Amino acid sequence: MAQELIPDGKLDRQATADALRNFLESTVRASGLELNVNVRAVSEDGPGAEGEAEVLADLDGRDKEVLLERGADVLKAFEHLAFRALRLEPAYHEKIHIDSGGYRALRFEELKMTARVAAERVQSTKQPFRLNPMSSRERRIVHLALKDMPGVRTQSVGMGEERQVVIHPADSQPKK
Numbered sequence: 001m002a003q004e005l006i007p008d009g010k011l012d013r014q015a016t017a018d019a020l021r022n023f024l025e026s027t028v029r030a031s032g033l034e035l036n037v038n039v040r041a042v043s044e045d046g047p048g049a050e051g052e053a054e055v056l057a058d059l060d061g062r063d064k065e066v067l068l069e070r071g072a073d074v075l076k077a078f079e080h081l082a083f084r085a086l087r088l089e090p091a092y093h094e095k096i097h098i099d100s101g102g103y104r105a106l107r108f109e110e111l112k113m114t115a116r117v118a119a120e121r122v123q124s125t126k127q128p129f130r131l132n133p134m135s136s137r138e139r140r141i142v143h144l145a146l147k148d149m150p151g152v153r154t155q156s157v158g159m160g161e162e163r164q165v166v167i168h169p170a171d172s173q174p175k176k
Helices: 013-031 064-086 090-095 103-125 136-146
Strands: 036-041 055-060 096-099 152-157 164-169
Touching: 013 036, 013 055, 013 064, 013 096, 055 064, 064 096, 064 103, 090 096, 090 136, 096 103, 103 136, 103 152, 103 164, 136 152, 136 164
Parallel strands: 055 096
Antiparallel strands: 036 055, 152 164
16 A cells, blocks of 8 residues: 555655545544544645644544543554554654644644753753653654754654653763
């Protein structure tokens, strides 16, 4: 399926949106959850507020709280299963956002704000600051939020689910 969704190395937005919609609708049906599935391809003419996202899915309805419990574990599981079902390489995961009532979008904004506040602390104290463990997508958001901030650099450390971002003063060197 991935070959159909990525002709010539570029994500076919409409084909991906259709495949994602079919997967999510069948998964929601099988789960017994009362959720509505809304999937759309972002138009190619100009970036929107979504940033790099090319396909957006929103799951909403009576059971959306189930998706958002315990740090949105079920929503993250749906997303993981969707990537596997569509057979998308990790490089394309950032092109697809699965959300519920704006939860993930708000989480990403919180991460950016937390990263900036922590970076300002590192700039003033010249001491590294370690953020809590987070997913690879969340770590990427932190790295991108701080990539152009003067006086700091970021580094991911740890293994598996305990992997976290450390913000260092720019003049310090990473340990080898």
